[in-house]
Amino acid sequence: MKRRKKDGTLPSYTKRRNKLAQSEKRKETAKKWRREHRDELRKWARKHYQKNKKHYLQYKRKWRAKRKKMGLPYS
Numbered sequence: 001m002k003r004r005k006k007d008g009t010l011p012s013y014t015k016r017r018n019k020l021a022q023s024e025k026r027k028e029t030a031k032k033w034r035r036e037h038r039d040e041l042r043k044w045a046r047k048h049y050q051k052n053k054k055h056y057l058q059y060k061r062k063w064r065a066k067r068k069k070m071g072l073p074y075s
Helices: 012-036 038-069
Strands: none
Touching: 012 038
16 A cells, blocks of 8 residues: 555545654653653742742632622622
8 A cells, every 4th residue: 555645745644643643752752851850840830839829818818808898798
């Protein structure tokens, strides 16, 4: 069976297979990179988690105060 069509292009199933193989390869590379940089990633995540938590609590406090001021129920 020929791999190429008469016009020299690859058949669609081959393109699909190549694309799939490429995405699998990309996944593996990403996994490997994350494994190697685990500590830095953890540090980064921790910092951002704390930051977000602080902002969220601040937002919640302001929201509750506003609701209370307007005489509406809040939870």
